[in-house]
Amino acid sequence: METPLIEFRNVTKRFGDRTVLENVNLQIYEGQVTTIVGLSGSGKSVLLKHIIGLMMPDEGAVLFRGKPLGKIEKTDMEASSVRISYMFQDNALFDSMTVHENIALPLRETTNLEKAEIDRRVMARIEQTELGEAAHRYPSELSGGMQKRVALARALVIDPQIVLFDEPTTGQDPIRKNAILSMIAQYQRKFGFTAVLVSHEIPDVFFISNRILALYDRKIVFQGTPRELENFEHPFKVEVIRSMEGLREELTGLYSRRQFILNHAQLIGKADGETYSVVVFTLEGLDPIIATFGHDAAQEAIKAMGMFVIKHFDAIGGFSSRRNTNEFVTVLPYSDQAEAESILKDFVLDFQAYGIPELRVGDRRPTAADGSVEITVLAGIAHGQPNEDIDSILDAAKNQQKEIARLRCDGRR
């Protein structure tokens, strides 16, 4: 069995009379995105601070590759080149330093790199996090979203193997929240670091997470994939997940997955023997959008797609949800294959006519000089039977996917 990168064994932490963590056991595996979910004040940040050594457990042990963290000498950690970064909830930027100086600080102080090389690496991160115009400004002169990106750039500049994110999307609007999560997911894929997030952004954070850890009543009550969490029956789910997960998703306005499943259950309960159609859409080309216009633009594309899906299918009694970052699902009640295809044609015409109206590059509309990218929409239709499991129908629809539309995104629209 794989040795966890980080493991908590019976960790207990108290502040005076108050016990925050009690016999916490958890495993975090290398190369994965692990998200810790729990109510505010439940000790998630405390848990994260134990991983980086800002706090020590009163009882129990934190193991790093099977060795207790307290027993690993600093020199051993340095010798093994384990680089851990921490992105603070409130960013913890140095307000007397410019953005460039903030990002350069860990390289300047902990490496022997030449100034030119430090500048090169810092500028690369500044470009990747779309902070080019803010490089020589002070944190107090930046918006909350830009400050988050500076903190993210600083966390990533040392090419870390583990990055701990303490509520990285707090106080952001839906586009920006998803842009930050998308950024984390993209960098995690690109650089292969192990990401540990503390987040309330349900379900958005589930789309980028390999594993979920549920902290409830001072203990970890669940460890598993987001899909496994759906079948987890525990007061945690009622009190925490349902309180955080709204009826509709914040970014797209689509139904949450839980509501989608409830709607589906109601449909098959009512529609005695009737079939229905399920459409699975995939929006391809998000990575080129990110590369050309940035993360915000990619989230605008997802939002626009969600709005088009609602506009077309809710009006005729359908209901839709997001299955993945770029995957949308729609149930068309009482519709056969021909009807579903006809509805889909109207959808494609409308989508191509309007495009993505709010696409932006930073704070401005894109121009011809920014270049252009092509988005492809794939769709697959499957028939649902009343006694059939929704996931197997969705998988069947996904297997039927073919290209239905192409949309050029550039400065003109």
Place this chain on the structure above:
Amino acid sequence: MMPDEDRRKFSEGGPGRPLGAFLSGPFAVFGRSAIRWINNSGASVLFFFRAFLKIFRPKQFSKIVQQVYYIGARSSMIIMLVGLFTGMVLGLQMQSVLGNVGAQGYLGTIVALSLIRELGPVLAAIMITARAGSAITAEIGIQRISEQVDALATMRIDPLRYLISPRIAAAIVSFPVLTAMFDLVGILGGYISGVLIMGANSGAYIFRVQASVEMEDITHGFIKAVVFAVVVSTVCCFQGYFAHTRTDSHGAKAVGLATTSAVVLSCVLILLSDYIVTSLLI
């Protein structure tokens, strides 16, 4: 007849409070304060030594130079101003007093020795505490409560090395230099008021300054300046660094109180250590 329960409460010093506890209360408060004071003193000493040893690590020079600028160079104007008026007041007072006993010729001796041995190091240290020490505490305190100090630790940058050591080194460099400036300008101030305003003999003043000041006086003045540098920089850095652990307040208020404590404690310790160092040197 008093019920047993009431009698017991009365004999124990009040409802729910044993008599022993009531009587020992003030001692317990005093004891807790004494233990806290001893703990803090020990922690401050360890804090200083740990930070001092990190002065000699690589990549410290530019940070020390920067702090010398903030603590030293930017305090020089106020030091010279205070030194000038201190010397002028000394010149006025001493010329008047010495005139009464017919010893006007010793004005230079009194102004120079009192400035170099005592007033220079002490007043310069108090002025630097007011100007730079308070800023050090506030800056480090804000960095602490906004998690910037924790951020350094997560980046594997030792906060003691990065924040504290350069300030201690800069104080050790700056205090003697500023003290020397204070002394020189003070002697000039004494000349202005004593000679130019009050009419004392110019040659006698300069001769007495040269004849009465010995190398030992200057050395003692510099020793005091270094001691005050260690005291002020340690107290101000310590108060800021641990502003978040204060039990009397939190956040910005804790930084404000830490700054006040740093200035008051530094001034008291300057006078206390002045007495100790003087008694050891004499």
